[in-house]
Amino acid sequence: MLTGYIDGLGLVFQLGTLLAIAGGTFLGIIMGVLPGLTSAMAIALLLPVTFGMPPVMGIGMLLGTLCGAGASGSIPAILLNIPGTPSSVATTFDGFPMAQKGEAGRALGLAIVASFFGGVASMVVLSLLAPPIAEFALRFGAAEYFSLSIFGLVIIASVAGKSLLKGLIAGLIGFFCSTIGTDPIAGVDRFTFGQLSLLTGINLLPALIGLFAVSQVLKDAFEYDPSNKLQNSPHKVDIARPRFIETLRNWRALLVGIVSGSVVGPVPGAGGSIASLVAYDQARRFSKTPEKFGKGHGAGIVSVESANNALLGGALIPTLALGIPGEAATAVLLGGLMIQGVTPGPMLFESQSGIIYGIFLAYLVANFFMLIIMCLGIKLFVRVLLVPRKQLISAIIVFCFIGVYGVDGDVFNLYIMLAFGLLGYFLNRYGFGTAPVILGLILGPIAESNLRRGLQTFGGDWTPFFTRPISVTFLVIACGLLALTLWQNYRTRQQDAAPDAA
Amino acid sequence: MAKDIGKPIFDLFLVVASAIGFYMATTLPAVSMAGGLSPASFPKLISGLIFVCAVPCLIRDSYEWLAARRVREGVTALNATAPKKGILQWLTIVALIIVYINSFERLGYIASTAIFCFLNVVCLVITSGEFQKLSNSRKLRNLAAYTVFAFTLSLVIYYVFTELFNIPLPD
Amino acid sequence: MKKLALSLSVATAMMASAGAFAEYPEQNIDMIVPFSAGGGNDTFVRALQPLLEEKLDTNLVIRNISGGGGAVGLTRAQASDSDGYTLAAASNALLTLEALGNVDFTYEDFDFVAKILEEPYVIAVGEDSEYADLDAMVEAAKEGTSVQVGVSGVGSSAHIAAVAFADTAEVDFNFIPYPGGSETISAAMGGHVDAVVLGGAELRSALESGRLKALGMSYAERSESLPDVPTFQEEGYNLSLTVWRGIAGPDGLPEEAKEAWVNAIKEIVDEGSFEETASNLGLDIVPLYGDELEAFIAESAEVMKDSAGDLAAK
Numbered sequence: 002m003l004t005g006y007i008d009g010l011g012l013v014f015q016l017g018t019l020l021a022i023a024g025g026t027f028l029g030i031i032m033g034v035l036p037g038l039t040s041a042m043a044i045a046l047l048l049p050v051t052f053g054m055p056p057v058m059g060i061g062m063l064l065g066t067l068c069g070a071g072a073s074g075s076i077p078a079i080l081l082n083i084p085g086t087p088s089s090v091a092t093t094f095d096g097f098p099m100a101q102k103g104e105a106g107r108a109l110g111l112a113i114v115a116s117f118f119g120g121v122a123s124m125v126v127l128s129l130l131a132p133p134i135a136e137f138a139l140r141f142g143a144a145e146y147f148s149l150s151i152f153g154l155v156i157i158a159s160v161a162g163k164s165l166l167k168g169l170i171a172g173l174i175g176f177f178c179s180t181i182g183t184d185p186i187a188g189v190d191r192f193t194f195g196q197l198s199l200l201t202g203i204n205l206l207p208a209l210i211g212l213f214a215v216s217q218v219l220k221d222a223f224e225y226d227p228s229n230k231l232q233n234s235p236h237k238v239d240i241a242r243p244r245f246i247e248t249l250r251n252w253r254a255l256l257v258g259i260v261s262g263s264v265v266g267p268v269p270g271a272g273g274s275i276a277s278l279v280a281y282d283q284a285r286r287f288s289k290t291p292e293k294f295g296k297g298h299g300a301g302i303v304s305v306e307s308a309n310n311a312l313l314g315g316a317l318i319p320t321l322a323l324g325i326p327g328e329a330a331t332a333v334l335l336g337g338l339m340i341q342g343v344t345p346g347p348m349l350f351e352s353q354s355g356i357i358y359g360i361f362l363a364y365l366v367a368n369f370f371m372l373i374i375m376c377l378g379i380k381l382f383v384r385v386l387l388v389p390r391k392q393l394i395s396a397i398i399v400f401c402f403i404g405v406y407g408v409d410g411d412v413f414n415l416y417i418m419l420a421f422g423l424l425g426y427f428l429n430r431y432g433f434g435t436a437p438v439i440l441g442l443i444l445g446p447i448a449e450s451n452l453r454r455g456l457q458t459f460g461g462d463w464t465p466f467f468t469r470p471i472s473v474t475f476l477v478i479a480c481g482l483l484a485l486t487l488w489q490n491y492r493t494r495q496q497d498a499a500p501d502a503a
Numbered sequence: 504m505a506k507d508i509g510k511p512i513f514d515l516f517l518v519v520a521s522a523i524g525f526y527m528a529t530t531l532p533a534v535s536m537a538g539g540l541s542p543a544s545f546p547k548l549i550s551g552l553i554f555v556c557a558v559p560c561l562i563r564d565s566y567e568w569l570a571a572r573r574v575r576e577g578v579t580a581l582n583a584t585a586p587k588k589g590i591l592q593w594l595t596i597v598a599l600i601i602v603y604i605n606s607f608e609r610l611g612y613i614a615s616t617a618i619f620c621f622l623n624v625v626c627l628v629i630t631s632g633e634f635q636k637l638s639n640s641r642k643l644r645n646l647a648a649y650t651v652f653a654f655t656l657s658l659v660i661y662y663v664f665t666e667l668f669n670i671p672l673p674d
Numbered sequence: 675m676k677k678l679a680l681s682l683s684v685a686t687a688m689m690a691s692a693g694a695f696a697e698y699p700e701q702n703i704d705m706i707v708p709f710s711a712g713g714g715n716d717t718f719v720r721a722l723q724p725l726l727e728e729k730l731d732t733n734l735v736i737r738n739i740s741g742g743g744g745a746v747g748l749t750r751a752q753a754s755d756s757d758g759y760t761l762a763a764a765s766n767a768l769l770t771l772e773a774l775g776n777v778d779f780t781y782e783d784f785d786f787v788a789k790i791l792e793e794p795y796v797i798a799v800g801e802d803s804e805y806a807d808l809d810a811m812v813e814a815a816k817e818g819t820s821v822q823v824g825v826s827g828v829g830s831s832a833h834i835a836a837v838a839f840a841d842t843a844e845v846d847f848n849f850i851p852y853p854g855g856s857e858t859i860s861a862a863m864g865g866h867v868d869a870v871v872l873g874g875a876e877l878r879s880a881l882e883s884g885r886l887k888a889l890g891m892s893y894a895e896r897s898e899s900l901p902d903v904p905t906f907q908e909e910g911y912n913l914s915l916t917v918w919r920g921i922a923g924p925d926g927l928p929e930e931a932k933e934a935w936v937n938a939i940k941e942i943v944d945e946g947s948f949e950e951t952a953s954n955l956g957l958d959i960v961p962l963y964g965d966e967l968e969a970f971i972a973e974s975a976e977v978m979k980d981s982a983g984d985l986a987a988k
Contacts, residue, residue: 041710042670045716046668046670046711048720049721049723049724052721052951139860139864140864141860141864142861142866143866166560167560169556170553170556170557170560173549173552173556174553176545176549177524177549177550177553180545180546180549183743183829184542185828186536186542186851187534187536187828188828188851189531189532189534191542191546192527192546197741197742197745197746197776198741198746199742200741200742200745200776201741201742201743204741215600219596222592222595223592223593225589225592225631226631227628227631227632227633269856269857269860319860323860323863323880323883323885324859324879324880324883325856326856327856332713332856336717336955339878339956340717340955341954342950342954344878344882344883345879346879346882346885347883347885348882348883391624391627391628392652394596394623394627395620395624396620396656398600398603398619398623399616399619399620399660400660402603402607403660403664403670406672406673407664407670407672408710408711408738408740409738410671410739410740410747411739411740412604412608414741415604415607416604419597419600419604422600423597430507431507431509431510431513431514431564432510450853454850454851454852456536456540457848457850458822458848458866458867460820671704671736671737
């Protein structure tokens with residue numbers, strides 16, 4: 002093992018390889034900042050460039066892209082309340098309120114350092130525990146996925162605003178929208194109205210950009226008032242610096258984020274999108290001051306961002322150990338690995354070639370580059386807020402168009418984006434919230450298709466959902482959390498009511 | 504805007520939309536499958552749940568709105584102008600986005616984007632009343648600045664994306 | 675990045691001294707990939723992109739127009755001008771979409787330029803499976819056991835191929851559709867389904883690591899990439915099918931454009947510069963052009979249509 006790392010060191014610490022990793026990280030950061038342009042897209046664009054490179058160099062470049070994009074998604078989420086990917090949705094909960102208080106620099110500083118720790122920790126987990134974790138992920142069948150999605154749906158209660166009922170409605174709207182398209186089991190078209198683009202359902206990205214970015218722009222346009230020179234509260238550029246000590250002081254949230262990212266991240270297909278939301282939910286539960294969450298609390302940002310980069314390492318586990326990519330970005334990465342002649346699987350970890358250690362080290366180096374580039378850029382990012390509102394509104398819409406059109410080249414998705422923008426605007430305005438809609442869109446299909454797939458597999462029998470050990474564990478935890486939330490809600494309402502009466 | 508008439512109207516919209524959704528779900532082809540769940544089961548269940556949740560919201564919000572109206576009947580006239588301006592700004596930007604989507608492939612990226620950016624900024628300053636307060640020479644100078652902004656943004660983005668990142672955009 | 679690639683390709687093109695082309699191409703060529711960046715179709719085109727750019731001496735602009743399982747992009751490609759400057763990455767999806775009746779076009783609305791790559795459909799089972807060969811699996815299904823066969827996507831070409839196999843063997847399998855290839859493979863590895871039907875490339879790493887074992891594959895003859903796997907025909911099931919990937923354009927492409935493309939692809943195949951990439955991806959280079967290609971497409975379309983009809987009837 003030690004010799005493996007020494008061989009790996011030799012592969013990574015070459016000028017060309019380091020430059021490739023740095024370049025990949027830089028491109029990833031740029032792509033991650035732009036809403037809609039995903040790390041999958043960035044990696045696909047880089048693929049042809051890596052063909053001619055030696056394996057560790059090419060793969061290092063792609064890993065750098067993954068790492069950079071994972072971290073920089075926090076920038077628009079914090080500054081403009083616009084998450085570029087589903088996994089940075091939770092960053093907006095505390096990041097944007099903190100930015101509105103004029104502390105955008107502090108929020109970014111926390112996010113960068115938390116991302117770094119999350120990434121490094123997940124690399125350690127990846128290198129030590131990848132094969133057993135991958136085996137565990139294989140035990141997820143239809144019943145387990147169904148129960149996991151039910152567990153995830155309980156988070157709606159946590160991300161809902163004041164009214165639990167309205168949050169639930171928002172989640173159900175997302176769930177309903179997810180049933181549009183070809184039915185996943187029987188192959189029947191549902192609510193497609195003859196639209197070819199709807200055959201595969203509503204794409205997550207246009208919906209996400211609509212719900213968050215477009216709805217925010219509509220709100221800004223509504224509230225645009227030239228007499229108020231500082232639309233944002235005064236923002237201090239000088240406080241923008243990486244926050245190592247403050248991040249470590251939130252060690253509880255950091256730990257929760259890393260564990261959630263590493264445990265939920267490896268579950269193929271479901272983990273990536275919900276790991277950061279799970280982390281936020283858990284960090285709030287473990288916190289001594291849960292009432293501060295959602296109002297610009299540092300622990301909220303730390304938990305989400307550390308989970309966000311930890312899940313990248315998590316997602317690499319099944320990709321490298323089994324050759325099963327969890328989502329689009331790792332799927333493209335897998336293509337890159339195979340073109341390089343590196344076949345993922347258990348043998349990769351046992352082989353003496355040093356390539357696997359080179360990959361670990363390259364990922365570690367990518368995290369350092371990410372930290373350095375983001376720290377250098379942090380003062381620049383904050384200046385986005387100095388752009389006058391009217392120009393910023395136009396620019397955001399322009400970037401949303403690029404994000405949606407660039408990935409699919411389908412104008413229909415721009416209409417989807419606008420429709421969700423309008424929906425999101427009203428949902429926000431009338432207290433429903435938009436985050437539950439995204440949860441419904443992501444988890445809805447997992448719940449429905451796996452319930453029906455399970456019934457198909459078990460020959461119409463419902464009992465395995467309640468008798469398989471992992472499945473029943475998730476269901477019990479979900480019920481417990483739901484009961485806890487309802488009780489806490491009841492308590493806070495009583496506490497709120499008491500001073501009002503007095 | 505705490506007690507906004509839009510609130511009960513949006514609830515009503517949800518009630519009606521979920522009812523329509525439920526009706527449409529019943530028209531889906533019934534494929535009987537193992538366990539008794541057909542493609543229509545989930546859409547029916549979810550639209551039904553939305554309906555059940557939205558009705559109490561509608562009742563509560565309508566009640567609150569009526570109560571608030573009784574209290575603030577005299578006061579609201581004063582604040583009426585500010586939201587009206589906001590609605591105009593809001594409608595303009597929605598209309599401009601629709602125009603932008605329609606012209607995106609027809610006019611090509613550079614032209615459609617530049618036109619959108621220019622019109623968006625101009626419409627915002629005009630509808631918000633900011634523009635009318637300026638002197639004539641300032642008006643011209645600002646218009647020139649908006650034009651430069653619009654063209655620079657669309658040109659820079661176009662070349663960065665098509666040449667540097669290899670992401671094709673409509674010509 | 676692109677500049678670098680461009681100058682490299684220009685330099686190599688000059689060295690290759692293969693400049694005796696007709697006027698085509700005079701401008702950049704749009705290549706529509708009807709799937710999002712990173713899919714199997716996309717990887718194949720992007721892997722070929724630098725080689726094709728060098729041979730054709732122009733830029734290939736890859737446009738990912740995804741949606742509707744390929745329907746949106748292919749419809750767009752079919753409706754574009756047939757001047758040879760808009761082509762599409764074509765695959766079995768083109769035929770399955772038609773067979774399932776989701777689109778307005780038929781395969782006759784396309785002009786097929788070349789088929790480049792092939793992979794077989796493979797039936798594979800978990801490493802501890804009770805089924806040692808195809809016969810055992812078919813026997814079990816005949817005796818009334820519910821044999822669960824995972825496929826990637828309802829109505830996908832793998833799904834249709836699986837139905838075609840079941841028809842040939844005259845049995846009923848319990849088909850379990852998964853959203854994609856990786857979910858299907860992990861279900862088989864975890865023992866949640868008895869068998870899977872997937873393209874050989876997707877299964878490659880799972881087969882190499884021994885986590886899954888292949889019972890049979892759909893080529894007419896054994897393949898170099900999977901030498902130990904018997905064909906369906908060897909096992910007594912009269913069915914041969916392939917997953918193919920190639921280039922197509924709207925009907926009525928100019929002859930000189932087709933010729934330029936065929937020449938470019940022939941050169942790439944002869945040089946062997948693409949061989950290693952293809953075999954790393956688990957694909958076989960089996961080029962086909964002209965009349966033979968047309969006959970091949972017509973034949974595949976027929977098989978797809980028959981099996982898709984059965985799929986819809988179930």
